[in-house]
Amino acid sequence: MANPRPRWNSYLAGVALGVVLFAAFLATGHGLGVTGATTGVTAVAANAIRPGLFAPGSYLAGYVRFGLNHWIEWEVLGVLIGGVAGSALGRRFAPRIDGPPRLAVWLKLPLAFIGGAASGFGARMAMGCTSGMGLSGSAPLAAAGFLFLIGFFVAGALAALPLTPLWRRR
Amino acid sequence: MIAPFGFNGPVSGLLCGIGFGFILEGAGFADPALITGQLRFTNWAVLRVMLTAIVTCAVLLYGGQALGLIDFSRLFIPSVYFWGTLLGGAGVGIGMALGGYCPGTSAVALASGRLDGLVFLLGIGAGTLGFNAAYPTIKSWVYAQTGPSGLTLPQWLGAPAWMVILALAALLGLAGWLTARPTPP
Numbered sequence: 001m002a003n004p005r006p007r008w009n010s011y012l013a014g015v016a017l018g019v020v021l022f023a024a025f026l027a028t029g030h031g032l033g034v035t036g037a038t039t040g041v042t043a044v045a046a047n048a049i050r051p052g053l054f055a056p057g058s059y060l061a062g063y064v065r066f067g068l069n070h071w072i073e074w075e076v077l078g079v080l081i082g083g084v085a086g087s088a089l090g091r092r093f094a095p096r097i098d099g100p101p102r103l104a105v106w107l108k109l110p111l112a113f114i115g116g117a118a119s120g121f122g123a124r125m126a127m128g129c130t131s132g133m134g135l136s137g138s139a140p141l142a143a144a145g146f147l148f149l150i151g152f153f154v155a156g157a158l159a160a161l162p163l164t165p166l167w168r169r170r
Numbered sequence: 171m172i173a174p175f176g177f178n179g180p181v182s183g184l185l186c187g188i189g190f191g192f193i194l195e196g197a198g199f200a201d202p203a204l205i206t207g208q209l210r211f212t213n214w215a216v217l218r219v220m221l222t223a224i225v226t227c228a229v230l231l232y233g234g235q236a237l238g239l240i241d242f243s244r245l246f247i248p249s250v251y252f253w254g255t256l257l258g259g260a261g262v263g264i265g266m267a268l269g270g271y272c273p274g275t276s277a278v279a280l281a282s283g284r285l286d287g288l289v290f291l292l293g294i295g296a297g298t299l300g301f302n303a304a305y306p307t308i309k310s311w312v313y314a315q316t317g318p319s320g321l322t323l324p325q326w327l328g329a330p331a332w333m334v335i336l337a338l339a340a341l342l343g344l345a346g347w348l349t350a351r352p353t354p355p
Contacts, residue, residue: 010215011346013197014222020189021223022230027182029174030246031227032190034273035294042295059305060298071183076277078187083281085188086195095283098202099270112286115269116276116293117300122261123273124301125254125312129262130272131190133255135220137248139227141322141334144248144255149220151259152266153209159267160209167203167210 005090021139028071031136035123037076040068042120059124100166126151173240191278200282202270209267214349221342225335232331247320254312269293 008016024032043063046053054061087093099108123129126148128137134152137145197219198204207213234240248255266272269290271279276294279287317326324331 007198008196010218014219017193017223018226021227024186026173027177038294042298060302071178074180074183075187078184079191079277080281082188082191083195083278086192087282098284109289112269112289113293115265116290117297119265120294120297121301122258126258131274138224142247143321144250147255148259151256152263155260156209156263156267159264
C-alpha cells in the first residue's frame with residue numbers, strides 16, 4: 001500500500017501491550033498466548049484428516065478431546081483481526097512474500113517453514129512461546145519466563161549470525 | 171470484587187486478541203527484518219517493547235495485589251522445567267533466526283498480507299506434530315520440574331517485588347540509553 005504510516009514509538013507500544021496483558025490477567029487469570037491455539041488446531045485438523053492418528057495417552061490426544069471452543073482460540077482469532085485492522089489503518093497491508101532480502105524468492109517459503117517447525121517444537125518443549133511464556137510468564141515475574149527469554153535471545157542471536165549477510169538491504 | 175474475574179468466553183478472548191494483534195502490528199512486529207534485527211543487534215524495538223510491557227504489567231499486577239484487588243493465588247504463574255524451558259526458548263529463538271518470526275508475530279505477519287507468515291504458521295503445525303512424536307522419549311527430562319511450583323524471581327532471590335521491578339526498569343533504561351541512536355528498520 002502506498003505511503004505507509006510510521007509505526008508506533010516502541011515505549012508507547014510497550015506500555016499499551018503491558019496494559020492489554022494486565023487486562024487479560026484481570027479477565028482470565030492468565031496472560032496472552034498463541035501456541036496453545038496452534039497446538040489445538042494442529043491436533044484437531046490432523047485428527048480430522050486421519051482419525052485415530054493420535055494414540056490414547058499421546059501428547060496431542062488430549063488436545064483433540066479438549067477441542068477448539070476455548071478462550072485461547074478466540075484470542076488468536078482476535079490477533080488476526082487486530083493485525084488486519086492495524087495494517088489496514090496504518091496503510092501497511094500488502095500481499096507479499098517477505099523474508100531475507102538477499103535470498104531467492106523460491107527459498108524464502110521453505111526457510112519460513114523450517115523456522116516455524118523449530119518454533120513449534122520449541123514452544124511445546126517450553127510449554128509456551130514468546131507471548132505465552134516469555135511475555136506472559138515474565139510479567140508476573142515468573143522465573144520460567146526469564147529463563148525462556150535467556151534461551152530465546154542467546155540461541156536466536158547465535159543462529160542469526162551466519163544468516164546476517166542475507167538480511168542486508170538491497 | 172477481586173480479580174481475576176473468570177471472563178473466559180469468546181468475547182473476552184476476541185477483545186484481548188484484537189488489542190494484542192493491533193499493538194504487535196503497530197509496533198512493527200509483522201516485519202521480519204525489524205524483529206530479527208534484534209537478534210543481529212541492529213534494531214532494539216523488540217527488547218524495548220517487551221521489557222516496557224513486562225515492567226508495566228508487573229507494576230499493575232503487584233500494585234493491584236498490594237491494594238488487595240488481585241488474588242495472586244488464582245493467577246497462572248508458570249513453573250520452571252529447567253531443560254524444557256531453556257531449550258524450548260532456544261528452539262523458538264532459532265525458529266525466529268531462520269524463519270523471521272515467533273508464533274505471535276507470524277500471525278500478525280499473515281494478517282498484514284505476508285504469505286511467509288502463513289507458511290511459518292504451517293511450520294509450527296509440523297513442529298507440533300514432531301514434538302508429539304518425540305514426546306515419549308524426551309518427556310522424562312524435558313518436563314522434570316525444577317524448584318517449587320510457580321517460582322517467581324522475588325521468591326527465588328528473596329527480594330521484594332518492587333526491587334525486582336526497579337532492577338528491570340533500570341535494565342530497560344540502560345539498554346534504551348545505550349541504544350538511543352536512531353536505528354535502521
